[in-house]
Amino acid sequence: xxxxxxxSIAVVVLAGAFASxxxxxxxxxxxxxxFAGKATNRWAxxxxxxxxxxxxxxxxxxxxxxxxxxxxxxLFWVCAGVFSRLAGKKSTVA
Amino acid sequence: MHIPDGFLDPKMSSGLLGAAAAIxxxxxxxxxxxxxxxxxxxxxxxxxxxxxxxxxxxRRVLTKVGxxxxxxxxxxxxxxxxxxxxxFPVNSGTSGHLVGGVFAAVLLGPFAGAVxxxxxxxxxxxxxxxxxxMALGANIINMAVIGSFGSYYIYVGLKIQFNExxxxxxxxxxxxxxxxxxxxxxxxxxxTIGLRDVFAAMVKVHAVIGIAEAAITxxxxxxxxxxxxx
Numbered sequence: 001x002x003x004x005x006x007x008s009i010a011v012v013v014l015a016g017a018f019a020s021x022x023x024x025x026x027x028x029x030x031x032x033x034x035f036a037g038k039a040t041n042r043w044a045x046x047x048x049x050x051x052x053x054x055x056x057x058x059x060x061x062x063x064x065x066x067x068x069x070x071x072x073x074x075l076f077w078v079c080a081g082v083f084s085r086l087a088g089k090k091s092t093v094a
Numbered sequence: 095m096h097i098p099d100g101f102l103d104p105k106m107s108s109g110l111l112g113a114a115a116a117i118x119x120x121x122x123x124x125x126x127x128x129x130x131x132x133x134x135x136x137x138x139x140x141x142x143x144x145x146x147x148x149x150x151x152x153r154r155v156l157t158k159v160g161x162x163x164x165x166x167x168x169x170x171x172x173x174x175x176x177x178x179x180x181x182f183p184v185n186s187g188t189s190g191h192l193v194g195g196v197f198a199a200v201l202l203g204p205f206a207g208a209v210x211x212x213x214x215x216x217x218x219x220x221x222x223x224x225x226x227x228m229a230l231g232a233n234i235i236n237m238a239v240i241g242s243f244g245s246y247y248i249y250v251g252l253k254i255q256f257n258e259x260x261x262x263x264x265x266x267x268x269x270x271x272x273x274x275x276x277x278x279x280x281x282x283x284x285x286t287i288g289l290r291d292v293f294a295a296m297v298k299v300h301a302v303i304g305i306a307e308a309a310i311t312x313x314x315x316x317x318x319x320x321x322x323x324x
Contacts, residue, residue, distance in 0.1 A: 008173050048222070068179070073168040
């Protein structure tokens with residue numbers, strides 16, 4: 001599992017550079033059946049996996065992906081830290 | 095397969111949001127029980143310490159194994175997020191991406207797997223606008239709940255007969271098909287498009303995407319599985 005985070009970063013770098021830009025399965029079905037227009041877009045800080053001020057470059061996608069990995073892993077890391085602290089002296093029960 | 099806002103009827107979206115919250119709450123409670131342990135605290139009688147333990151009170155604390163499990167969940171979630179970013183080309187101008195339900199459920203168990211996938215979906219929706227906010231419940235039900243639970247029990251059922259890789263591959267393929275099926279039913283019942291049309295189109299496209307899901311999941315489990323399955 002220790003190689004999980006480096007692996008994630010490596011995949012994000014490859015995804016930023018080489019991921020297909022074609023619509024995914026649901027988007028394609030929506031296009032074919034003519035209801036794609038019903039989707040409502042909204043603002044998000046890293047909309048479409050891009051950092052706004054970096055435009056739609058590959059670097060922008062890679063950075064957005066790295067941020068995503070950081071946010072997700074960070075959430076669990078913070079949870080583990082908070083629960084440990086709440087417990088005071090951590091138990092050694094396995 | 096992330097449903098954006100606008101595809102589902104508001105009643106359908108809010109109903110699924112409620113259902114997802116309830117299921118996720120139950121899964122979280124199960125995970126919390128797994129990562130913590132009740133440590134008894136000695137409450138000595140006021141009459142004197144010599145009596146020793148006269149009552150036992152306990153409180154839940156995070157165990158060392160629990161802390162490792164939480165960090166493992168974080169790693170699995172990061173891997174799923176990263177691999178989901180990598181859209182691979184499928185036939186006729188379509189792309190697909192990993193769902194990751196079987197990967198999460200086989201490595202962590204279905205409850206933790208559902209929590210992990212839900213966290214990924216929430217982050218994708220909030221920070222990347224990948225999947226709608228109102229449709230978040232539907233996406234959690236389709237990919238996290240059906241993706242983890244449905245396919246995990248297919249995997250467990252198949253394990254009696256087949257070897258690990260075959261079980262993982264079949265379960266992974268079904269996780270995509272079942273999620274696509276649920277997605278089609280939700281869109282069809284919302285009145286966005288005819289159920290029969292959307293069902294046929296979704297299953298057809300995702301039957302191919304499921305093959306890639308199976309191959310990627312087998313690879314990921316080979317690389318990241320810590321030891322023999324428990």
